[in-house]
Amino acid sequence: MKKNTRISRVNDEIFKEISQIVRAELKDPRIGAMTSVVRVDTTQDLKYCKVYVSVLGDEAQKESVMKGLKNAGGFIRHLIAERVNLRITPELIFKLDESAEYAVRMEQLMRQISQDREEREGAHEGE
Template identity: 90%
Template sequence: MKNNTRISRINDEVFKEISQIVWGELKDPRIGAMTSVVRVDTTQDLKYCKVYVSVLGDENQKASVMKGLKNASGFIRHLVAERVNLRLTPELIFKLDESAEYAVRMEQLMAQIAKDREEREVQKDAE
């Protein structure tokens, strides 16, 4: 239990710092304003940290942002090491998180289903 709390606190700190770095400190033009850190998962041994990133845009923009983040991972890791007091600074592995887009798509589908159902009921009443 204690270890899970520790990892959770570390995840929170690393998330906060990486979000701040990605949002305001990276100069790479590939990483735009439509990029946000969704969550981080650090392994128990602190060797690796998966950083889940959401990117609004087409497939080319997503690929470009992910390439930019991969190239900047050493720099980001260095800044995290300076700001978060850890004996080991985990290696950062950036992953694309498309859950936000999935949620928007599901919402659109649900709205379309409701609209179609309403139209069928109006047609049924008119008959």
């Protein structure tokens, strides 16, 4: 149990720092305001950290942001090493998280189904 809370604290610290870095410190024009860190997942041995990123935009914009983050990975890792007190600074692996877009899409579909049902019921009442 102790290790899980430690990893959880490490994840929280890394998440906080990477969010700050992405939001305010990266100068790469590819990484815009519509980029946000959703969560981080560090391995037990602290060698790797998956950074899940949400990007609002089309496929080209998402690809561009992911390339920018990958290029900035060494710089971000260096800043994490300075700010988070760890013996080993994990290697950062950036992953595109599309769960927010998926949720929006599902909500649109549910709304459409509900609207279609209301229209059908309204048509039946008029008969």
